[in-house]
Amino acid sequence: MAHPRIRHLLVAGGAGFLGAAFVRDRLRADPEILITVLDALRRPAAAGDLADLVEDRRFRLVQGDVCDRSLVEDLAGKADAIVNFASEEFVGGSSADAPAFARTDVQGTANLLEAARKFRHQRFLLASSMEVYGPVKGAPNREDDAMDPRTLAAAARAAAGMLARAYQVSHGLPVLITRGVPSYGPRQPLDQPVAGMIAAALQGLPVAVDADGSAARNYLFVDDQVGAVARVLWKGEPGTTYNIGGGLQVSGSDLADMILRLCRRAPSLKRFLKDAPRWSYAIDTRRMRPLGWEPRTTLSEGLRLTVDWYRTNESWWRERQVA
Numbered sequence: 001m002a003h004p005r006i007r008h009l010l011v012a013g014g015a016g017f018l019g020a021a022f023v024r025d026r027l028r029a030d031p032e033i034l035i036t037v038l039d040a041l042r043r044p045a046a047a048g049d050l051a052d053l054v055e056d057r058r059f060r061l062v063q064g065d066v067c068d069r070s071l072v073e074d075l076a077g078k079a080d081a082i083v084n085f086a087s088e089e090f091v092g093g094s095s096a097d098a099p100a101f102a103r104t105d106v107q108g109t110a111n112l113l114e115a116a117r118k119f120r121h122q123r124f125l126l127a128s129s130m131e132v133y134g135p136v137k138g139a140p141n142r143e144d145d146a147m148d149p150r151t152l153a154a155a156a157r158a159a160a161g162m163l164a165r166a167y168q169v170s171h172g173l174p175v176l177i178t179r180g181v182p183s184y185g186p187r188q189p190l191d192q193p194v195a196g197m198i199a200a201a202l203q204g205l206p207v208a209v210d211a212d213g214s215a216a217r218n219y220l221f222v223d224d225q226v227g228a229v230a231r232v233l234w235k236g237e238p239g240t241t242y243n244i245g246g247g248l249q250v251s252g253s254d255l256a257d258m259i260l261r262l263c264r265r266a267p268s269l270k271r272f273l274k275d276a277p278r279w280s281y282a283i284d285t286r287r288m289r290p291l292g293w294e295p296r297t298t299l300s301e302g303l304r305l306t307v308d309w310y311r312t313n314e315s316w317w318r319e320r321q322v323a
Helices: 017-029 047-053 069-076 098-118 152-171 195-202 222-235 252-262 286-291 299-312 314-322
Strands: 008-012 034-039 059-063 081-084 123-129 175-180 207-210 216-218 240-244 249-251 270-273
Touching (some): 008 017, 017 034, 017 222, 034 069, 069 098, 081 098, 081 222, 098 152, 123 152, 152 175, 175 222, 195 207, 195 252, 195 299, 195 314, 222 240, 222 286, 240 286, 299 314
Parallel strands (some): 008 081, 081 123, 123 175, 207 270
Antiparallel strands (some): 216 249
């Protein structure tokens, strides 16, 4: 299989945590790449998080909505591949309702897919989530397992994935899908897992843990996650889905303990949310091995790096905490 020669990427949702990390990674790795980011910039201080890239002539930030079909087509016409990170989950959070998810995740993905088809793009990659599989029932979920989402965000992402797959089959669009575990690392918003626990611990506030703390999942340092997405984009087989994770399962209670130790706080700060669901997730990532990808950062090392960053950049997260 010949690898694509992508020279201009359109990155939807590229001002979000994972999208922005992907953009930085690609600009560092490829001196010839051009990247246009399309983002609604509804997350507090989102534009400011990309301020360090403004002077890079290879980078362009466009404030706009993936549901604006005319804008999407205008931008896609100048690109030769699309990576879609855009999701209502990262801007609407727990307040988002089903119509909001359907609009951003499904209609927005449809607009991007149609533009990629129209302009004969080399690749279309949808960054999805392991939560589309639903809570693990036995062995870790593989890519061909049935989807059983339990949240609005996961259901919307599953629908977007099915739509993308249909474009592959019906139109021959070279679609790739990644289903990743939760990412963490520097610049992660406080309403996402890990970052919120770190900020609470650093302030000496209670650290929330779902249910009785036994629910387990895998977490992946953000640099490893975006490196995997890039590897799939350039080396993945079109029409294929790839699970991305680090392999190590950790319970919510153990994760909180690790963070509290790094923040030099007592375990007594843990607060168990009794009404939260006790769902464990696990995925099989063996399909990534032939692409030559393995995570480089252990959970303990990644958490240490992340806690150090939040401790050093307190003004960054406190500003967003107020917003």
